[in-house]
Amino acid sequence: xxxxxxxxxxxxxxxxxxDAPLDQVKEGPIDYLVxxxxxxxxxxxxxxxxxxxxNLGYAKxxxxxxxDLLPLxxxxxxxxxxxxxGVNPVAAMLAVREIAERKGFHHLRIAAVYxxxxxSHLDSLIEGGHAMxxxxxxxxxxxxxxxxxxxNVYFGxxxxxxxxxxxxxxxxxxxxxDTGITLAPMIHEFGWKWNDWDKLAAGVIGGHINECGAQAxxxxxxxxxxxxxxxxxxxxxxxxxxxxxxxxITKHESLGGLVSEQTIKEQLLYEIGDPREYITPDVIAxxxxxxxxxxxxNRVRVYDVKGRPDTPFxxxxxxxxxxxxxxxxxxxxxxxxxxxxxKADEIVRKRLAYLGLKFDEIRTEFLGYNSCHGTTAHxxxxxxxxxxxxxxxxxxxxxxxxxxxxxxxxVLTGPPTVTGFGGGRPxxxxxxxxxxxxxxxxxxxPKVLTMEVL
Amino acid sequence: xxxxxxxxxxxxxxxxxxxxxxxxIIALRPEYYPLLREKVTVEAVKxxxxxxxxxxxxxxxxxxxxxxxxxLHGALGGGGTLTLKHDAQxxxxxxxxxxxxxxxxxxxxxx
Numbered sequence: 001x002x003x004x005x006x007x008x009x010x011x012x013x014x015x016x017x018x019d020a021p022l023d024q025v026k027e028g029p030i031d032y033l034v035x036x037x038x039x040x041x042x043x044x045x046x047x048x049x050x051x052x053x054x055n056l057g058y059a060k061x062x063x064x065x066x067x068d069l070l071p072l073x074x075x076x077x078x079x080x081x082x083x084x085x086g087v088n089p090v091a092a093m094l095a096v097r098e099i100a101e102r103k104g105f106h107h108l109r110i111a112a113v114y115x116x117x118x119x120s121h122l123d124s125l126i127e128g129g130h131a132m133x134x135x136x137x138x139x140x141x142x143x144x145x146x147x148x149x150x151x152n153v154y155f156g157x158x159x160x161x162x163x164x165x166x167x168x169x170x171x172x173x174x175x176x177x178d179t180g181i182t183l184a185p186m187i188h189e190f191g192w193k194w195n196d197w198d199k200l201a202a203g204v205i206g207g208h209i210n211e212c213g214a215q216a217x218x219x220x221x222x223x224x225x226x227x228x229x230x231x232x233x234x235x236x237x238x239x240x241x242x243x244x245x246x247x248x249i250t251k252h253e254s255l256g257g258l259v260s261e262q263t264i265k266e267q268l269l270y271e272i273g274d275p276r277e278y279i280t281p282d283v284i285a286x287x288x289x290x291x292x293x294x295x296x297x298n299r300v301r302v303y304d305v306k307g308r309p310d311t312p313f314x315x316x317x318x319x320x321x322x323x324x325x326x327x328x329x330x331x332x333x334x335x336x337x338x339x340x341x342x343k344a345d346e347i348v349r350k351r352l353a354y355l356g357l358k359f360d361e362i363r364t365e366f367l368g369y370n371s372c373h374g375t376t377a378h379x380x381x382x383x384x385x386x387x388x389x390x391x392x393x394x395x396x397x398x399x400x401x402x403x404x405x406x407x408x409x410x411v412l413t414g415p416p417t418v419t420g421f422g423g424g425r426p427x428x429x430x431x432x433x434x435x436x437x438x439x440x441x442x443x444x445x446p447k448v449l450t451m452e453v454l
Numbered sequence: 455x456x457x458x459x460x461x462x463x464x465x466x467x468x469x470x471x472x473x474x475x476x477x478x479i480i481a482l483r484p485e486y487y488p489l490l491r492e493k494v495t496v497e498a499v500k501x502x503x504x505x506x507x508x509x510x511x512x513x514x515x516x517x518x519x520x521x522x523x524x525x526l527h528g529a530l531g532g533g534g535t536l537t538l539k540h541d542a543q544x545x546x547x548x549x550x551x552x553x554x555x556x557x558x559x560x561x562x563x564x565x
Contacts, residue, residue, distance in 0.1 A: 222466055375503075
């Protein structure tokens with residue numbers, strides 16, 4: 001057994017810095033590279049792409065990246081685990097295989113993890129007694145079923161471990177949890193059992209630290225952002241995992257960024273609920289047991305983590321179309337910029353009423369004044385400039401289209417010293433709403449397909 | 455006693471879970487944590503945010519890292535892709551909470 005393994009984060013979300021994964025493989029030794037691409041809204045975009053072309057439905061940017069990344073992975077003997085497969089991991093795997101064949105990487109093993117996409121079985125699951133009620137509202141899924149655009153179960157580390165055991169060097173998954181792709185190598189390498197709850201929980205915490213990329217290593221770091229070196233080439237986090245379940249969080253020395261107790265604490269708090277029960281498909285991790293210790297520059301030890309048995313459910317992420325939004329902006333300059341922006345708001349709202357346009361919500365914000373901090377913001381007497389932003393949401397597309405014509409005319413019809421209308425009419429965006437639900441684990445089976453490049 | 459803004463006692467990070475914003479605040483020094491726990495109560499936080507939070511506020515203690523995690527329900531205008539808020543994911547709720555003032559002992563050492 002290896003004394004430890006290094007699992008490097010290469011991507012915090014689809015659209016993150018493109019060369020970070022390349023740097024992680026080039027700038028120092030690692031054993032695994034993990035890349036998270038998926039968010040709830042992403043799955044629905046990918047389903048639309050797959051509808052148009054059955055060979056699509058994965059993170060498209062991932063394939064050109066592999067032209068550069070795959071040779072580095074092969075040269076440095078690094079395994080890649082990524083959920084870039086979206087709603088079509090097999091198609092993504094075939095696209096990677098084509099690159100591998102062209103570059104002559106014979107006998108390279110590539111795997112796809114799928115089975116998470118339940119969009120086409122929703123009816124039969126509901127008939128089979130799996131209600132998948134909305135976890136927040138308790139509403140029945142049947143009320144939105146006709147608008148559903150994607151439905152995926154969140155798998156944990158299990159199918160990824162299976163792919164690793166089949167010898168895959170590149171594993172492309174569908175909706176596997178962000179934490180599962182970091183946990184899986186630890187289980188595979190150290191032979192952890194599926195009831196080693198404390199170790200599994202430690203692995204999940206390693207995953208939580210890796211899942212947002214540089215947000216654990218000096219990015220978006222409130223306590224000391226001015227002291228973070230070389231953010232232009234920030235080093236993404238690397239989890240050094242040990243067989244007993246402790247971790248050391250670090251980064252490549254040649255890159256910028258910072259790993260400290262404070263950077264790790266901020267990331268631990270990111271998007272968590274009750275810290276005593278961080279629920280994943282494999283284990284419930286208790287964030288109140290985590291201990292941190294700075295043991296050297298850019299090295300933080302994570303230890304003493306406790307976990308509890310997993311639940312009988314998978315979380316399900318269902319997205320459905322739910323109307324449209326449209327948001328317009330224009331900018332007013334000093335003097336009395338805020339007063340002008342407020343007048344503009346009054347005018348637009350009167351116009352909407354005059355035209356008989358109806359919306360579920362109309363919201364006004366003053367950017368540069370208090371759009372972020374609202375009523376907690378410090379009042380400014382006479383701001384240098386204010387961006388007036390007004391947005392509407394509704395189901396009636398023609399009313400939304402009519403709204404989109406109402407902001408730019410303010411330039412010649414409303415208060416003076418106004419600019420920033422170069423973008424013209426604001427565009428409509430389809431609202432993809434999110435339906436969180438649970439599904440009993442026995443209702444769905446993960447699948448693993450491994451191929452060897454000829 | 456003197457009044458002091460939380461920004462001098464804690465750092466923070468925030469994010470979204472549906473229509474709920476989570477705000478974690480972390481003591482800048484270990485000795486500040488008991489003060490945060492005593493003064494930054496559910497009621498104080500609810501009062502601080504006022505109309506910005508339409509639902510309830512929950513608080514969780516993380517003594518192990520000197521932190522408090524708050525869930526602000528109904529804070530994100532519907533959340534996700536529904537919201538019309540510029541800060542759709544509540545990313546800036548973190549420093550919004552750090553504007554809050556609390557009473558601390560006169561002899562408390564603060565950078």
